[in-house]
Amino acid sequence: MKLRKVTAASATVFALALTATACGSDGGDSGSDGGNKKITVGIKYDQPGLGLKTPDGSFTGFDVDVAKYVAKELGYEEGDIEFKETKSADRETALARGDVDFIAATYSITDERAKKVDFAGPYLLAHQDLLIRADDNVTKGDDLNxxxxxxxxxxxxxxNVKNDFAKDAQLKEYGxxxxxxxxxQSGQVDALTTDDSILAGYAAQEQYKGKFKLAGLELSNENYGIGVKKGEKEMxxxxxxxxxxxxxxxSWDKAVQDNFGPANYENERAPEIGNIVK
Known part of the structure; x- marks a missing residue:
């Protein structure tokens, strides 16, 4: 899939548009549309290093930092952002209903999803991997049969694992x-699979150090994009x-170091906007 690439010229036009909006302001509300002060952003609440709601009600993670940066460029102050929990199964519905303005929530760009929503990005290239208990050993996908x-x-x-690597694996889904x-941890399942960026965040948590490990398999390429409602080309x-x-x-490099550095996560370099790595 090849998304539309925004050129430096487009970025300049956008910057000039923001400047013109700011100059024309009457000193009141500062939303990107000149009146709406709030922007609602869908994120995950339970992914350390990416999107996490802390006990004091604040939000941390790489996706959160990306969302804040984007919102600022759209003309919103940090206090104007309302973060809304958007679970994997709810993302397309939340955009279609207008519950959120955009989603930055480990949202991998796929052909199937692109039929329902539009994507900006990608802004991170991750890889699917496995998290297993520290005393287990998985060296290839079919070890999961x-x-x-x-x-x-x-x-x-x-x-993906069942289709491509271990057709006899038993799938268990949780919310x-x-x-x-x-x-x-309790032994009810043998492995957790998702993107290595997500798994690294969990494995690095203090209460789990030494209990789990990444298998180190690159089972797929996951191009994280920012989802918006279908047809919102300007956004x-x-x-x-x-x-x-x-x-x-x-700022991208700083966000990577701030959020993934403690987990010793070996991230890919920043992807080219509009270029989907298959």
Whole structure:
């Protein structure tokens, strides 16, 4: 899949448009449309390193930092952002209903999803992997034949493994990755599969250090995109311009280090906007 690439010229036009809007302001509300002060962004609440709601009600993670940067470029202050939990199974519905303005929630760009929503990005290239108990050993996908494999409802990860690597794996679905992690810890499942970026965040949590490990398999390429309602081409262009600027001014590198550094996650370099790695 090849998404529309936003050029530097497009970014310049967008920046000039924002400047003109700001100059024409009467000093009141500062939303990107001149009146709406709030923007609602869909994120995950339970993914350490990516999208996590902390006990004090704040939000942390790489997706959160990307969302904040994009919202700022769209003309919103951080206090204007309302984060809304958007689970994997609910993302397309949330966009179609208008519950959120855009989604930054480990949202892999696929041909099937692109029929229902439009994507900006990608802004991160991850790879599907397995999280297993520290004393287990999985060296290839078909080692999972006959084993119980967990992922979340609405995710494509577990089905990918069953289709392509271990047709006799037993799939178990839970509502959240945290529930999968609990099942892995208790022995109810043998592996948790999703993107390596997500798994690294869980494995690095203090209470789980030494209990789990990444298998180190690159089972797929996962191109994280920002989802918007189908047909919102102007919003896609604006978000792409913001993402390009985030890479250029090194804010992307800082966000990667801040959120993945503690887990020793070996991330890929920033992907080219509009280029989907198959």
């Amino acid at each position: 006959g084993k119980k494999l967990c992922s979340v409802t609405g995710s494509t990860s577990a089905q 959240t990755y945290s529930q999968c992690l609990g099942a892995l 896609v262009d604006k978000i792409n311009a913001a993402l390009e600027k985030m890479v250029q001014d090194k």
